[in-house]
Every structure is written in C-alpha cells, then in structure tokens.
Amino acid sequence: MRHGPLPNATRGNLPSELSSFVGRGDELAGLGRLLESSRLVTVTGTGGVGKSRLALAAARAWARGAEERSCDGVWTADLSSVRDPALLEFTLAEALGLTDHTTRPPRTVLAEHLADRRLLLLVDGFEQLVEESAELLRELLRRSPGLRVLAAGRRPLGLEGEAVFPLAPPAPEQALELLVARATEADPAFAATATGPGRAALVELCARLDGIPLALELAAGRLRTLSPEQVLARLEDRFALLTGGARGSLPRHRALRTAIGWSHELCTPRERLLWARLSVFAGRFDLDAAEYVCAGEGLPVDEVLDLVGELLAQSVLSREETPAGVRYRMLETVRMYGAGWLESTGDATRLRRRHRDWYVGLATWCELDWFSPRQREVAALVEGELGNLRLALECCLDDPREAHLAQYLAGTLWFFWAGCGRLTEGRHWLERAREAGRAEEEYEGSRLKTLWVLGYVAALQGDAVASMGALHECRDAAERTGNRVASAYAVHRLGCLALVSDDMARAGRLLGAALELYREAGELNSNVLMCQVELGMALAFQGDLAGAVSLSEEVREICRERGERWTKAYALYVLAYAALDSGDTGAARRLLTECVGVNHAFRDLVGLVLALELLALVTAVEGRPAEAAVLQGGAERMWDGVGLRLFGSGYFNAPRLMCRERAGEVLGAERYEACARHGRALSAEELVERALRAPDPEPEPRPEPAWPAGRLPRPRDGEAAGAGAAAGAVERPDSRKPAGSPKGEPTG
Numbered sequence: 001m002r003h004g005p006l007p008n009a010t011r012g013n014l015p016s017e018l019s020s021f022v023g024r025g026d027e028l029a030g031l032g033r034l035l036e037s038s039r040l041v042t043v044t045g046t047g048g049v050g051k052s053r054l055a056l057a058a059a060r061a062w063a064r065g066a067e068e069r070s071c072d073g074v075w076t077a078d079l080s081s082v083r084d085p086a087l088l089e090f091t092l093a094e095a096l097g098l099t100d101h102t103t104r105p106p107r108t109v110l111a112e113h114l115a116d117r118r119l120l121l122l123v124d125g126f127e128q129l130v131e132e133s134a135e136l137l138r139e140l141l142r143r144s145p146g147l148r149v150l151a152a153g154r155r156p157l158g159l160e161g162e163a164v165f166p167l168a169p170p171a172p173e174q175a176l177e178l179l180v181a182r183a184t185e186a187d188p189a190f191a192a193t194a195t196g197p198g199r200a201a202l203v204e205l206c207a208r209l210d211g212i213p214l215a216l217e218l219a220a221g222r223l224r225t226l227s228p229e230q231v232l233a234r235l236e237d238r239f240a241l242l243t244g245g246a247r248g249s250l251p252r253h254r255a256l257r258t259a260i261g262w263s264h265e266l267c268t269p270r271e272r273l274l275w276a277r278l279s280v281f282a283g284r285f286d287l288d289a290a291e292y293v294c295a296g297e298g299l300p301v302d303e304v305l306d307l308v309g310e311l312l313a314q315s316v317l318s319r320e321e322t323p324a325g326v327r328y329r330m331l332e333t334v335r336m337y338g339a340g341w342l343e344s345t346g347d348a349t350r351l352r353r354r355h356r357d358w359y360v361g362l363a364t365w366c367e368l369d370w371f372s373p374r375q376r377e378v379a380a381l382v383e384g385e386l387g388n389l390r391l392a393l394e395c396c397l398d399d400p401r402e403a404h405l406a407q408y409l410a411g412t413l414w415f416f417w418a419g420c421g422r423l424t425e426g427r428h429w430l431e432r433a434r435e436a437g438r439a440e441e442e443y444e445g446s447r448l449k450t451l452w453v454l455g456y457v458a459a460l461q462g463d464a465v466a467s468m469g470a471l472h473e474c475r476d477a478a479e480r481t482g483n484r485v486a487s488a489y490a491v492h493r494l495g496c497l498a499l500v501s502d503d504m505a506r507a508g509r510l511l512g513a514a515l516e517l518y519r520e521a522g523e524l525n526s527n528v529l530m531c532q533v534e535l536g537m538a539l540a541f542q543g544d545l546a547g548a549v550s551l552s553e554e555v556r557e558i559c560r561e562r563g564e565r566w567t568k569a570y571a572l573y574v575l576a577y578a579a580l581d582s583g584d585t586g587a588a589r590r591l592l593t594e595c596v597g598v599n600h601a602f603r604d605l606v607g608l609v610l611a612l613e614l615l616a617l618v619t620a621v622e623g624r625p626a627e628a629a630v631l632q633g634g635a636e637r638m639w640d641g642v643g644l645r646l647f648g649s650g651y652f653n654a655p656r657l658m659c660r661e662r663a664g665e666v667l668g669a670e671r672y673e674a675c676a677r678h679g680r681a682l683s684a685e686e687l688v689e690r691a692l693r694a695p696d697p698e699p700e701p702r703p704e705p706a707w708p709a710g711r712l713p714r715p716r717d718g719e720a721a722g723a724g725a726a727a728g729a730v731e732r733p734d735s736r737k738p739a740g741s742p743k744g745e746p747t748g
Contacts, residue, residue, distance in 0.1 A: 011073030012119075013095060014059060021057045022181045023174030024050070031058045031165050035120070035150060038163035039141060042151040045167035046316065046334055048214030052124050054167060055152040059122045062150075072119040072146075080125025085132040092121075092136070107136065111143045118146035127153040127314065134159055155313040166318070169331070175211035176203060182220030190223060201228035208232065210331045264337065267314065273299050274307045275316055276345065279338035280355045283387035284320065284327035289362075293354045323380035352395050359385065359392035360405060363412045370415040371525045373563025379602055382416045389413065393429055403436035404443030411449030414456065415526065419566045421603030423457050430454040434470070441481075448474050448486035452493055459497040460606050467497050488517035492531045495538075502649050504538050511535040529555045529567040536574045541651045545578045552578075569598040569607055573614065580618055588618045593692055600688045608688075609638045610652065615691055617655040617662070624695060625663035629672045632659050633679025634687035 034041045035058065043051045056076070063074040077095035082088060089106035098113055126133040134157040137149055141159075151157060156164045169175065179202060183190040193202075205228055209215040219231060264272060277294035278285070290308060295301035308328060311317040317328045330338070342348045362385065369378045382389070389409070396406035410426075410433040417426025433450045451474035458467035475490035477483075495510030511534055518528045532551050540548035552574040559568035576591035592615040599608035612635040620628035636656070664672045679687065 011071075012063060012075045013097065014056070014063060014074055014076055014122075017060075020181060020185075021053060022178045023170050024054055024057070027054055027165075027167065028057055028061065031055075032061055034163045034165055035062060035148065038161065039147070040137070040149045040151070040157070040159060040161055041163045041165060042153065042156050043165045043167055044154060044156055046154070046212075046318075046331055048212045049167055049169055049331075050213040051152040051167055053213065055122055055124065055150055059120060059150060062120050072117040074120045074122065076122035076124065078124050079129065079133065082129060085129055088129060088132055088136055092123075096121075107139070111140060114140055114144035114147050116146070117144070120148045120150060123149060123151045125153065126151060126157070127155055130155060130157065133157065154316075168318075169211035170213065172203070172206060172211065175206040175209075175213075175216060178213060179206055179216045179220055182217050183223040186220060186224050193223075193228065198228045201232055205232055212331065264341075267316070268310075270299060270303065271307055271310055271314075271316075272341065274304065275311060275338045276342040277338075277347075277351055278311075278317075278330065279335045279342050280348075280351045280391075281330075281335075281388055282391040284322065284329045284384055285388065286325065286327055289358055289388075290328070292358050293351065322384050324377070324384040327384065355388070356392040356395040356405070359388050360409050360412075363389065363409055367412050367415060370419075370566075371562060371564055375563065375565055376601065379416070379420050382413070383420065390429075393433075397432060397436055400437065403433070404440070404446045406433040406436055407443075407450040408446035409433075411446065411453045414449075414453040415566075417453070417457055418460060419526075419602055419604055421605045423461055423606075427454065427457045427461065430457060444477070444481055445483060445486065448478055448483055449489075451477075452486060452489040455490070456493045456496065459493060459500060462500070464497060464501055467493070471497065484517060484521045485523060488514055488521055488523065489527065491517060492527070495531070496534055499534055499538055500649055500652065502651055504542050504651070507538040508535065508542070511538060526564060526567045529558060529564070530570060533567060533570045533574060536571070540574055540577050540581075545581060548574055549578050565598050566602055566604065566607075569595045569602075569604070569611070572598075573607070573611055576611075576614060576618075580614070580621065585618050585622050589615070589622075589695070592618060596688060596691050600684070605638060608684075609635050612638070612687070612691060613652075613655045613659070617659040619695070620659050620662040622695060625666040626671070626675050627695070628659055628663045629667060629675035630679035630682075631687070631691060632656060632663070633676030634682050634690075635679075636676070637680040638684065638687070 031041065031043065031054065043055050045051045059074045059076065062071075065071075075096055077092050079088065079091060082091055089110060093106050093110055096110070096113065098109055123133070123137065130153070137151075137157065138159050141147055141149060156162055170178065180190070183193075193199075205219060206216065209219060223231065264275065267275060274290075274294055277299070278290060280293060281289070287305060287308065291301050291304045295304055299307075308317065312319055312328070316334060317330060320327050320329060339348075342351060363382075366378045366382055369375070372378075393406055393409055396402045396409060406429075410429040413426065413429075416422055417430075430450055430453055434447075434454060438447065451470045455467045455469075455471035455474065458464075458470065471490050471494050475487060475494070478487035478490055491510055492514035495507050495514055498504075498507035498510055511531055514531050515528075515535065518524070518531065532555050536548040536551035536555075539545075539551070552571040555571040556568055556575070559565065559571065572591045572595040576588040576595065579585075579588040579591060592611050595611040596608060596615065599605075599611060612631055616628045616631035616635060619631060660672070663675075667675065682690065
C-alpha cells in the first residue's frame with residue numbers, strides 16, 4: 001500500500017516527501033484513530049523501526065482533513081539535535097514560525113500563540129530530553145485546549161492521558177515491498193530482479209535485517225552495486241556495510257550503526273552494560289535468566305529489574321506475554337550492536353558460559369518437571385526458550401573440553417525431542433553431541449544418555465539402522481561400566497525398535513527385561529511408564545488383550561495421580577485398540593478423542609497420527625465411511641512430517657488398510673479417494689478439530705461388521721497369537737507393578 005502526496009494547500013511546515021511511504025496501512029489507520037480520541041499520542045519503538053516515517057504519514061493524513069476540522073494546520077518540530085534544555089522552547093517556536101522580539105520568555109510566547117488555535121504538533125526525537133520535553137508539552141496542552149501532540153521517540157513521555165502506540169517492524173511481505181520499492185527508486189532496472197531468481201535472496205535479506213525499515217532502506221542503496229546474494233554474504237558485518245546514506249540525511253540516519261548508536265548514547269553506563277550483557281540471549285528471556293546471567297561486576301543483581309524497566313521504556317527491549325509467562329526480547333539488529341560492545345569489554349566468553357550454565361540448569365529442572373502436572377507448562381517453557389537452548393548447545397560444542405555438557409544437554413531434552421514433535425532437530429543435536437567425542441570417564445553417563453536418546457529418536461523416525469547402532473553402543477558401554485540406568489534405557493529402546501519393526505516376540509522380551517532393570521534401579525518417570533505401555537502394545541498386537549488392558553490401565557492410573565498426560569495418551573491408544581476389538585466403538589472413540597487432544601497439544605506427531613489412523617477405523621466401523629476417508633487422508637499426509645510411514649510396520653499399518661478396505665467398499669474407489677484428498681488438504685489444526693467433533697450420522701448404509709467382536713485382524717494373525725502367549729509368559733510380571741517407586745526421579 002502506498003500513499004499519495006500531501007496537497008500543497010495544507011497549512012503547516014510538513015516537509016515534502018522525497019520517497020513514497022510504503023505499507024503500514026493497518027498501523028496508519030490505528031494511529032489515526034488514536035489521534036481522533038486522544039490529545040497526546042506517542043509512537044514508540046527501537047531505532048530505525050520507522051517511528052518518524054509513520055508519525056509523519058499520520059500527520060499528513062491529518063492535514064488532509066484540516067479544513068474539515070477547522071484546523072490551523074499541522075506542524076512538526078525535530079528535537080533530535082537539541083542537547084540543552086533551555087533550547088527546547090526556542091526550537092518549538094522556530095518550528096511554528098513564531099518571531100518575537102519582546103523580553104517575554106519563549107514558553108509564554110508559545111502558550112499565547114497556541115491558546116486559541118486548533119492544530120496538530122508533531123514532536124520527533126525528544127528522548128534525550130524526555131523529562132524537560134514532557135514538562136513543556138504538559139503545560140502547552142493544559143493551556144491550549146485546541147492543541148494535539150503526536151510524538152515519536154524511543155520511550156513514552158509519561159504524561160497523564162498519553163496514548164502510547166508501540167511500533168514493531170513491518171510484516172514480512174511489507175518489508176519486502178519496502179526493500180523492492182527503495183531499490184527500484186535507485187535503479188528502475190531492479191524491478192526485474194525482484195520478480196526473478198533473486199527474489200528468494202531478497203526475502204532472506206529482509207529476514208536477516210528483522211524488517212527494520214532503516215536497515216532495509218540502507219540495504220536498498222547497496223543493491224545498486226551488489227546483488228542480493230552478495231549483500232547477504234556480507235551481512236556478518238552489517239553495521240560496517242550499511243553506511244553512507246544520501247546527502248542531506250539527518251546525522252543519526254547516516255547508517256544503521258548511527259541509528260542504534262543514537263539510542264545507546266542516551267543510556268546510562270549501567271543501562272549500556274546490561275544492554276551489552278543481554279546480547280548473549282537469543283530471542284526471548286525472562287527476568288530470572290537476566291539476573292543470573294547479567295549480574296556481576298559493575299551490575300548488582302538487585303538493580304537488574306529497574307534497568308530492564310529503563311531499557312523497556314527506551315524501546316531497547318520489548319515485553320511480550322507468552323504461554324510461559326512474561327518475556328523480554330531485543331530485535332536482532334539491536335542485539336548485535338550490544339554484542340559488539342560486549343566483545344569490546346573482553347567479557348563475552350564469561351557471559352556466554354553463564355548463559356550456557358543457566359540453560360543447562362533449566363533443562364535439568366524441566367526434565368524433572370516433565371513427570372508432573374506441570375507437563376504442559378514445561379512444554380511451553382522449552383518451546384519459548386528453544387533459541388537460548390540452541391545457543392547453549394552451540395556454546396558447549398564450540399569447546400571440545402565441554403563435549404560432555406553438550407551430550408548431557410542434548411540428552412536431557414529427550415522429552416522435548418520425542419514428546420513435542422521435534423524429532424528432526426533433536427536428532428541433529430544428538431548426532432552433533434555424539435560426534436563431539438568421548439568424554440572423560442567421570443562424564444561417561446552423559447555420553448550414554450545421548451546414545452539412548454539418539455536411538456529412541458531414530459527409532460521413532462523409522463531409521464532402524466541408526467537406532468540399533470546407537471542403542472547397541474550404549475548397552476555395551478553401560479554393561480562395561482556398570483551403569484544400570486543407561487543399560488535399562490538401552491534395552492528399553494531396543495524393545496521399542498523391535499516393536500515398530502514388527503518383531504513382537506523380541507519386543508516383549510526386551511521391554512519386559514527393561515521394566516525389571518528400571519525396577520532394580522529405582523527409576524520411575526514418563527520413560528518407564530512408556531515402556532509399560534509399549535509392552536502393552538506388543539501384547540495387544542499378539543492377541544493378549546487382557547494383559548495389554550491391565551498394563552495400560554495401571555499406567556493410566558499412575559498418570560492420573562501424577563498429572564502426567566503425554567504417556568497417558570499412549571495408554572489410551574492401547575485401551576482404544578482393545579475397546580474397538582471388543583466391539584465397543586463408543587468407548588474407543590472417547591479414548592481416542594482424549595488421546596488426539598493431548599498429542600496435538602504437545603505437538604507429538606507420532607502419537608497424533610497413530611490415534612487419527614485408529615479413529616478413522618472407528619469412524620468407518622460406526623458406519624460413517626466418508627468421514628473415515630477424510631480422517632484417513634489427513635493422517636496419511638501427516639505421516640510425511642514424521643518419517644517412514646507407519647514405521648514400515650504391518651501391525652501399526654493395519655488400521656489404515658482396514659479403514660481403506662471397509663470405507664472403500666461402501667463409497668467406491670473414486671469417492672473414497674475424493675474424501676481422502678479432502679482430508680489431505682486440511683491443516684493439522686483443521687484435521688484435529690474435525691476429529692474432536694461429535695459424530696453426525698451419515699446417509700450411507702452401515703455395512704455388516706467385517707470381523708466378529710474380539711477378532712480385530714492382525715498381520716500373521718495365527719503366528720502372532722502364539723508369539724503373544726510366549727511373550728506374556730516371559731515378559732509380563734505377575735505383580736503388574738511398574739518399575740521404581742513414587743520417589744524415583746529421572747536420572748537417565
């Protein structure tokens with residue numbers, strides 16, 4: 001969206017536009033509404049974000065309606081170069097075109113001039129004299145009822161009745177539009193680049209510059225001599241690159257460094273020190289983290305809160321409400337400026353290590369809290385802190401002497417990788433930690449944890465070769481060093497791998513053995529309960545539904561007592577499988593509906609897609625084949641984001657094949673495919689919403705059951721029954737007690 005020029009007849013001193021105002025339509029409309037209802041509006045935001053341009057555009061829009069408002073014009077005063085408070089009144093008087101040769105104080109002249117006028121005054125660049133500016137504007141507003149003030153600065157004026165308009169960088173598409181517009185103004189031939197192969201680089205350039213308009217405009221000037229790809233390559237020193245704005249620009253707008261430096265110079269020494277130290281964070285951070293990481297020499301811990309407040313007021317930081325609570329953040333460009341100062345102090349390495357230590361500790365507590373009613377909050381916390389956890393992992397990996405910390409941290413986050421839909425990223429970090437080398441003997445436990453978690457993640461991705469290699473390495477080393485806990489986890493995950501590989505007899509043996517090892521080690525957590533659920537799956541697939549139900553019911557009860565939801569969802573899957581086999585589709589649907597909701601909340605795609613596949617079959621058995629085909633189509637598409645579809649397993653694959661067969665018989669191949677195609681077009685949110693919806697009857701006739709109750713078809717059905725009996729005899733303890741005790745904590 002571009003806005004046209006201001007009519008020449010407008011009264012005031014607004015400068016002519018030398019370049020078009022691009023985008024910001026919603027912000028401009030919102031600011032205009034505030035001006036209609038408030039006499040003092042302040043646009044706040046970090047340096048270079050476009051406060052001045054937006055405020056000027058709003059002033060121009062106001063000026064277009066000046067005649068209808070019986071307005072005496074729109075005037076602007078730039079206070080950015082004023083350092084002496086005594087010069088404020090003179091500057092405003094000069095901006096308003098006032099000439100007074102009397103001995104009256106300039107403030108009196110201003111007040112008398114404005115007393116009976118109706119006008120809008122745009123005040124820009126007041127932050128270095130915020131208290132004096134606020135005092136002056138308070139008096140003028142009090143004595144001049146027809147005056148409206150639109151201010152633009154890093155922080156609010158703090159006056160009663162002030163309406164604050166925080167300004168963020170423009171949306172990605174608007175940032176790209178601005179960059180292209182400015183580059184095309186400098187070189188009309190650039191338009192071809194914007195629509196050609198260089199477009200992807202331009203999109204990346206906007207992202208790297210955080211969409212900050214000043215940075216984009218300066219970058220556009222470089223696009224006259226450099227390709228978008230070349231500018232991207234040289235962004236490592238963005239502040240050195242983006243220099244030399246057009247002649248006549250304000251001094252503080254000559255370069256990106258100058259724009260942000262303008263904010264930096266106005267901070268107190270301790271505010272600058274905190275700014276520099278906060279640059280070690282990636283993205284959001286909370287106050288506790290800021291106090292731990294940043295407090296120290298020159299910065300007492302009890303002052304951090306107040307200093308954070310000052311940086312917030314100056315728009316160096318922004319405050320956000322997140323699912324994990326209040327968080328603060330810097331724009332990347334602002335953070336990099338602070339990082340440069342931190343490097344110059346020689347304190348960067350120490351701060352990075354403190355940052356690493358904080359997030360290693362955070363991960364440790366989150367692992368413990370995962371087995372509690374706070375599981376959902378833990379997931380949200382780690383999701384919000386992922387950028388900092390990544391930074392901590394990188395810090396560990398940068399120093400070969402700290403490989404054990406990388407292995408510990410990557411392994412400790414197993415619950416996030418496996419339970420919150422982060423398998424691919426988890427594997428990335430786990431493999432890097434493994435490749436970092438062997439740790440000293442005292443840290444061998446950290447390496448073993450990385451290995452079993454890597455084997456677990458690889459198994460869930462359907463990569464049996466990688467999974468088996470990591471798990472056998474872990475088991476062998478654990479047996480050699482006498483690490484019973486690591487041995488239990490390795491045996492458990494080998495059993496999990498056998499489960500998804502259709503070797504149910506072996507899965508039963510290994511999972512049963514792992515439960516005994518967990519019990520001997522006193523281990524009780526979500527992993528231990530998952531082992532019991534997986535043993536229940538093995539029994540169910542082999543025909544021992546009574547044993548599967550008993551194990552899963554016990555897990556459900558423990559999860560209810562502990563407030564654990566993630567493992568409970570898998571227990572519900574097994575119980576639903578048994579309910580469907582017995583012909584109780586109502587119970588199966590209720591169990592699967594809860595299962596789908598939990599897995600979706602945790603972003604556990606493996607659990608979610610398994611539940612959706614089984615729910616599709618339940619829907620088909622209920623006599624709703626079209627809806628079953630839609631759910632099945634959506635689930636099939638979701639597998640693309642998990643890994644090898646259904647692990648290549650005939651057992652896990654059976655519900656899909658049975659659903660297709662049953663629904664296809666009623667619908668016919670063509671309509672079934674049309675319904676499945678509709679499901680594949682749904683987003684994950686739409687699919688889950690549909691799955692959770694109460695069922696409506698369909699007009700299609702309900703076919704007779706394709707199998708009698710209690711005989712849900714299974715691959716190699718006759719063979720599986722014998723294997724199930726054997727597995728039940730060997731692996732399922734008579735006591736049916738879970739491993740460990742309520743006081744057990746995750747130590748794997």
